[in-house]
Amino acid sequence: xxxxxxxxxxxxxxxxxxxxxxxxxxxxxxxxxxxxxxxxxxxxxxxxxxxxxxxxxxxxxxxxxxxxxxxxxxxxxxxxxxxxxxxxxxxxxxxxxxxxxxxxxxxxxxxxxx
Numbered sequence: 001x002x003x004x005x006x007x008x009x010x011x012x013x014x015x016x017x018x019x020x021x022x023x024x025x026x027x028x029x030x031x032x033x034x035x036x037x038x039x040x041x042x043x044x045x046x047x048x049x050x051x052x053x054x055x056x057x058x059x060x061x062x063x064x065x066x067x068x069x070x071x072x073x074x075x076x077x078x079x080x081x082x083x084x085x086x087x088x089x090x091x092x093x094x095x096x097x098x099x100x101x102x103x104x105x106x107x108x109x110x111x112x113x114x
Contacts (some may be wrong), residue, residue, distance in 0.1 A: 003073040013085045014055065014058065017044050020071060020076055020087060022061035030068045037065055037074065037095060039087050066087035068095075 006020070014020070021042040026035045041042040042060075054069060059076065061069055075090045 004057060004059050005073075005075050006059070006071070007058050007075060008076045010076045010078040010087060013080070013087070014041060017050065018042065019044055019047065019058040020064045021047065022054070022059070023042065024062040024065040037069075037089075037091065038088055041085065041087060085106055 010020070018041045021040055023038045023040065024035050025038060026044075047060055048062070050063050052063055052066040053059070054061050054066065072091075077090075078086050079086045079088060
């Protein structure tokens with residue numbers, strides 16, 4: 001079960017037929033399967049075919065991102081910047097790399113050191 005939650009501001013910022021999509025970007029570290037997450041609103045009709053749902057909220061993820069995010073507690077917020085919507089998470093900036101290297105993203109939840 002997913003631990004992804006949306007703040008009231010993030011819910012209000014989503015338009016009709018929009019969902020939050022976690023994309024996966026390969027960083028190309030040698031032969032490792034390393035990458036990083038990005039987050040953006042996307043119309044449901046534009047979701048990639050392989051996108052997988054995260055929990056009960058309107059949140060989807062790229063299959064590689066889904067594997068790393070499915071058991072992480074993540075809060076999604078929206079901060080308006082002038083006329084644009086900027087969706088953010090409470091993930092550390094290097095969360096994708098940490099996941100690929102087997103390092104805990106949240107030590108307090110995973111029971112290890114940061």
